[in-house]
Amino acid sequence: MARDERVAICDGGIFRPDLWHGENAEEGVAIAYQELLKNVPNLAADDIDALCMSYFSDHLNGQLCMGWIVQDYLGLHNKPGYRVESGGSTSIDAIVNAYYMIKSGMFDVVLIPGWEWMCEVDVATTNEMIASAADTDWDFPVGGYYNAYYAALEVRHMQLFGETCEDLGRIAVKNHNNSTRWPYSQWVSQHGTAPITLDDYWKNRMVCWPYRVLNCAVMSEGACVLLMATESKARRFTDTPMWITGVGLGTDSMRPGDRTVDFAYEGMKNEAKIYPDFVEPIKTPYPDMANFGSLHIAAKRAYPQAGITNPLKELDLIELFAPYDGVELCLWEDLMLCPRGEGRNLLREGVVEYGGECPSNLSGGLTASGHPVGATSLYYTLFLYWQLAGKIKAKCGSDGLQVQDARKALITGHGGTGCQGAVVTFESD
């Protein structure tokens, strides 16, 4: 039985995200799988006990049960396998699910293939189909894009806690410039490796105030596979396993507008006193339409498992699921890197930059390096794996943004407007 053993990420493979690929989804997954097999020469198909397929949308491709196609295409169709889906949370939930599969003692080695092909329908339709993950009776009919919902969340946070549009610009500049050092980045494919400046940001087109194009996640096609295994099996596959030390899940209301009486979060944080007095008080001041309760509670569940008490000091780097730049700032607060309302200080003091105490999204993240939903969290987990294994130079051809002696890292993922989310913490030997 494997229940008492630790669970490791043992490498993976990437089929880089891009705006469009000639290859179709199953071929993209196969190319990522080829890379995994190259990275883990000891791995044979017989070693894989089960698969957990990660993809978000059926209607983007008009194909149901695409998981079957992929399992078949990889020649792994005699094995146990099923799909995990939860909007933007899909790919992190696939990691969590594979962790549970292994922890249950039923399977020792689980392969997670993840992908998304988001550009078969035109961009407007893709956005509309994604927005049908919002409440189609109550939220979708008013404007109909996540850009707007997230923008409104950020406006509330901005009004309560005082970050500025310039702060949002700084995050955009940080992430895009980080992404130019990551050779799998979608931004690099579309725009090359020249850095951007705040000046470029101010000239950038407005999408939904306060978000400009540079603040918003890109549409991607891409794939990634991760190999996960018990401690005893992991040692056969890699010398540098990345251990999963904590896993936390959380959920929140479907409609963000209901978070003014978010009973499930009542008394969770005593936030009333840091509410500015010009804003009318509401019944449950946390998370309000400002922060992400699902991820706060997920972190509270994951940290004790990992023995983390001071995340800012203990975590060497973090990869946050931020489809819009304000989310990254809010998450620094919800993950308790700083008190609520002080996210802007971490940014302004350079704490979250490369070389800072806790660099955030060195990969470039969803707005620059790519967001093929079902592959997204796998892609950024693999980035963390290569960081903790000290393999960034081997992967980038230069030191890139390797964090020296990185040992502890964290990733988040969420769907909807934070309706569901997960936090996973990692540690190397």
Next chain:
Amino acid sequence: MTEIGKEEIKLKVRKIKRTKREVKYKHYPVVDDRSTSAHEYWEPIVNTGLWSIKGHQIVKGPWGGGTVEEALKRPPKEFMVIDRAAFALYSHSYGLVSPFFRGLLEGKLKGTKCPKCGTVYCPPRAHCWNPKCKVANCEWLDLPLTGVIHTFTVQCLAAAPFEHQLPFSMGWVKIDGADTTLAMMLHILPKELFIGQKVKIEFLPEEQRKGDLTDCYAVAVPGQKVPEWACLQKYPKELESLERSMKQTIEFIKKRYGVDNSSEVRGW
């Protein structure tokens, strides 16, 4: 690109045109029928359009794994990209909160109230979500047509069904007396828009109402001053750049839809 004439599409649809809508509620009377001829239009498209092939393109592009640089170094391959169409028309029940949407048709805002904890919901919930109330059945009440802006955004991009209305503001409004907030269109200019602003809820003319949230919208209660802490107006540079973007959007919509959404024409 081969031109497919509009006539050809029309003919294809006409060939199997159905005259009656499919009956789904055989045992239940339809007490009010305001459905449209959309069923006559859509159902044949579903029948002819599902998986129908509309053409293809050959695209020469990069291929294979590895980094961006590695992929671009290989000689490109030619990929065949096929156009396939699929459509659907959903007949969706608003369920136990149907009275809210029928209220919109009559120009009323309705909410629900939990008899146990007293929480007032707008959007209404048929059942209270306070865990202490054990999914209690809520009661209906009429709400005033006034409220306060809880948060907002100004959209220069929207989903296709709303695109012709761009640029516009949407936000969540806490209706007076309610505890939750309702998403709606805000017919308020950005330079006047702020969190905490008092609004009146107005309705489209009766004949234009459809029984959906866009039947109503909020306008500012006159005579309010933008407070100096308001996040949009605090930085004049930001407001200017937003207004510049909105101008570009107005031009784009004029070109694409022939609609003039400038504030002088719209009156807000």
